[in-house]
Amino acid sequence: MSPRPLPRVVVVGTSAGGVTALGQLLAALPADLPVPVLIVLHLPRDRPSRIAGLLDPGCSLPVLEAEDKQPLRRGTVIFAPPDYHLLVEDERTLALSCDAPVVFSRPAIDPLFESAAAVFGADVLAILLTGASQDGSEGIAAVRAAGGLAWLQCPEEAEASTMPAAALQHAGADAVLPLEQLCQRLKEMFS
């Protein structure tokens, strides 16, 4: 059997406790990462987010907030803006939408993961971290159904266990790891 090809996109979802966890994850990304990283962190809808600017200094890749129809580029980290869902439109383009909140959240994780699975099929690595919501479970299911990889932060270790635990129960996973090991495995995958 030939080795599994590398993912062509990494999608990440997180909520409560996510800022700290993302700081750790983004610090682990190599400067020559050959894929884009798209992130949904649940955010309050009614004010601008400073998350991209906050995490940019600790990451060797540029960290940006998404704009509609922005080109999808390797080696960039893109956050969903407050009050918009972030979606993969095609292999080269992102899209935003104001469609209804999912599990009370906009941005939400499910739409990002599902759209990545629809465009990139098996070539998706989805990572679901700490969070106190059920969002992400459907997305993880969609990624796995398309043959992509799903990694979950170990619920026992996560600051808020609900989100990875719900996804694990709903859709299973290809790996369930403490954050540090998850970061390590990510580094190894692309080195």
Place this chain on the structure above:
Amino acid sequence: MNESALFDLELKVLLEAVYQRYHYDFRDYAVSSLRRRMRQAMQRFECERLTDLQHRLLHEPEVFAQAMQFFTVQVSEMFRDPGYFRVLREQAVPVLRTYPSIKLWVAGCSTGEEVWSLAILLQEEGLLDRAIVYATDINPTALAAAEAGAFAIDRLAQFSRNYLQAGGTGSLSDYYTTAYNGAVFDRRLRRNIVFADHSLATDTVFSEVHLVSCRNVLIYFNRELQDRAVGLFRDSLVHRGFLGLGSKESLQFGEHHAAFETCSREQRLYRKAA
């Protein structure tokens, strides 16, 4: 062919069928969000497959009418993104004031929140009497709601906060009366608003305008259709006319970016280049 590719094929065929049957053209809508909304429509109309939904849409016009809410998206607030309206007041109004009469176009006005906001702004700036506001959308139900100018009472607190942050000079309650759990906006604001059916996908320029406000509409279009719409705006605008977009929409990825210069990057207000 896997499930996901089959779904996309069914979607393509459905959009073509809807176009030929009803002349609504969603073929160049952004597929990433349309997929989700079509899945919701399948649930709503109890269809197992997209092909089943297509069957119902083609054979039951009333189902198509109800399904419009899944093809288009109605999400807005009055004075949504208050900073945008503040920039309109500070940067566009002084220029608009120099014309003896002005025309403004709210493209994709949906249920009208932004139209009524703009009318209030123009009223407070003493410009409403010499303005014509075109409020257009493709969704007849949304357009009727926009024209009625009635909004649920529980939304008014947010609208009022936005209004004040947007630089409103009075109180939002000066402009509406409440009845039956709803707030109805003053018909006098409506006197110079023209509500009309217009499609950014299939219709053309209908007037020369001084300002186009088209916010969170282009995000539902793919890049080709965005280019068509922005081209229409460029061709509709007077020399040095204004274009306002949604807070995460940008001209920089489209083919007409050189036709506009930026007034406020933060609030996405542009001006037709000389």
